[in-house]
Amino acid sequence: MRQYIALILVGIYLMSCSAKKEVEVVPAVPEKAPEVAELSKPTNNSVCLVGGNTRADEVQFTWVPAAGATSYDLKITNLKTNTTETKSFPTSPATVTLATGLPYEWQIVSKSVKTAMTASSAKWKFYLTGAGEVSYAPFPASLTFPASGQQVSAASGQLKLTWSGSDPDTGNSLLSYEVFVDTDIAKVRNREVAAQKTKSETLTIPVKSGGTYFWMVKTSDATSTSYSAVYGFRVN
Incomplete structure (x- = not known):
């Protein structure tokens, strides 16, 4: 009888050892998209005045850094040709050389190394004037x-x-x-x-x-x- 009980106990022990332990899986917390950047300058529907250079000049773009963003794409659209140029910057401000005498639209895309999600700001327009200009065409609708x-x-x-x-x-x-x-x-x-x-x-x-x-x-x-x-x- 003792031998029989011993065999049962050994069997129970072996079964408990061979059973797989359940591993608790903790779901990963999804990364959030960075916040939308708040644009600052050039202000919307404004005229940017430059010096005597009638071919090109530097424009400084500024925006309020967005929470969660590690870099930014600055998208500048020439509204006369409807072509867009994209440049990446680590933070504000950003200086870009543009042709004068033309209307532009700009936007900031917030990006993060932690996620593929992005956040796009509003789009603002400005006119970059050259030397001697006193009257400006309306922005394209x-x-x-x-x-x-x-x-x-x-x-x-x-x-x-x-x-x-x-x-x-x-x-x-x-x-x-x-x-x-x-x-x-x-x-x-x-x-x-x-x-x-x-x-x-x-x-x-x-x-x-x-x-x-x-x-x-x-x-x-x-x-x-x-x-x-x-x-x-x-x-x-």
């Missing part, structure tokens, strides 16, 4: 709806286009607009369609279901004009 490549639904075959304009001289009060819309992008880009004039920053147009449309806005003040990028959209 920012097309807000429909966005480029967006699919939209139209109510009763009507769609409201919206955009925003600004001028470094007069603000918005003296601006007027001409809107070019067509199903042919080349006709819009070359302004080969009749423009629809308006003082507001909206225009309702007729559209057809399944159609693809392209649009562009010309902005004018008392002395000069500018043209937006060409956006395309599809109607459901």
